[in-house]
Amino acid sequence: xxxxxxxxxxxxxxxxxxxxxxxxxxxxxxxxxxxxxxxxxxxxxxxxxxxxxxxxxxxxxxxxxxxxxxxxxxxxxxxxxxxxxxxxxxxxxxxxxxxxxxxxxxxxxxxxxxxxxxxxxxxxxxxxxxxxxxxxxxxxxxxxxxxxxxxxxxxxxxxxxxxxxxxxxxxxxxxxxxxxxxxxxxxxxxxxxxxxxxxxxxxxxxxxxxxxxxxxxxxxxxxxxxxxxxxxxxxxxxxxxxxxxxxxxxxxxxx
Ligand SMILES: NC(=O)c1ccc[n+]([C@@H]2O[C@H](COP(=O)([O-])OP(=O)(O)OC[C@H]3O[C@@H](n4cnc5c(N)ncnc54)[C@H](O)[C@@H]3O)[C@@H](O)[C@H]2O)c1
Numbered sequence: 001x002x003x004x005x006x007x008x009x010x011x012x013x014x015x016x017x018x019x020x021x022x023x024x025x026x027x028x029x030x031x032x033x034x035x036x037x038x039x040x041x042x043x044x045x046x047x048x049x050x051x052x053x054x055x056x057x058x059x060x061x062x063x064x065x066x067x068x069x070x071x072x073x074x075x076x077x078x079x080x081x082x083x084x085x086x087x088x089x090x091x092x093x094x095x096x097x098x099x100x101x102x103x104x105x106x107x108x109x110x111x112x113x114x115x116x117x118x119x120x121x122x123x124x125x126x127x128x129x130x131x132x133x134x135x136x137x138x139x140x141x142x143x144x145x146x147x148x149x150x151x152x153x154x155x156x157x158x159x160x161x162x163x164x165x166x167x168x169x170x171x172x173x174x175x176x177x178x179x180x181x182x183x184x185x186x187x188x189x190x191x192x193x194x195x196x197x198x199x200x201x202x203x204x205x206x207x208x209x210x211x212x213x214x215x216x217x218x219x220x221x222x223x224x225x226x227x228x229x230x231x232x233x234x235x236x237x238x239x240x241x242x243x244x245x246x247x248x249x250x251x252x253x254x255x
Pocket of ligand 1: 012017018037038042066141142144190191196
């Protein structure tokens with residue numbers, strides 16, 4: 001039995017590593033995908049891969065979700081075209097990293113805009129629709145950067161933005177429950193995607209030392225994260241809301 005049969009999922013950042021894996025997997029589980037990305041070429045490639053695998057997907061790109069009006073327009077058009085939507089998978093993000101004395105105000109603003117603001121904009125546009133239809137799921141991608149500080153990565157802005165995403169998840173769960181709206185988060189540890197792969201071989205030594213200590217002895221793959229997301233988005237999780245499911249091979253329990 002397909003676990004998402006008859007469902008429609010709005011997925012942001014479908015051109016990226018996890019967004020592509022999520023689109024393929026959610027479609028394989030029976031969901032119709034409504035995707036977007038800032039990057040038209042990678043988003044179109046994801047659409048092609050999903051269709052080649054027999055899935056259903058509509059993609060709009062480029063869309064800059066850091067622009068509130070553009071985010072709302074994408075949500076409205078996506079729902080209109082699909083007829084309905086009951087899952088929002090807030091996956092897109094674009095962080096900048098820097099130590100406290102190096103991170104510029106512009107880097108901070110860029111990170112807040114493209115990791116936290118966009119989650120609020122898209123969720124806000126989707127919220128009235130969810131209320132009207134009697135519920136659904138908002139699934140946010142957090143990060144273990146949002147739950148701890150580390151010495152091996154200058155994650156000032158990124159950690160603060162993801163901490164905000166996790167906090168928003170709890171509040172939307174509290175506000176949404178009575179409308180049948182669940183809001184949940186999945187927080188990846190280090191996961192190999194096209195943008196992060198270089199870190200495994202040539203990242204800073206302290207970073208590589210840390211991932212070598214991951215209790216489950218390997219870094220994450222996009223499907224590790226998507227498996228957790230699939231569970232949280234499915235009816236198997238119908239009494240789960242407000243949680244942050246950490247998927248990191250145990251990375252975040254290390255001292
Ligand atoms: N890869 C990791 O190790 C890791 C760890 C923890 C959390 N995460 C989180 O997982 C999610 C996916 O990460 P990934 O590694 O697949 O990243 P990625 O960079 O491969 O994909 C992100 C996608 O989001 C799109 N995007 C960025 N800003 C956008 C905007 N303003 N409007 C529309 N699209 C936008 C990008 O174009 C890109 O295709 C992100 O939320 C990320 O913070 C990743």
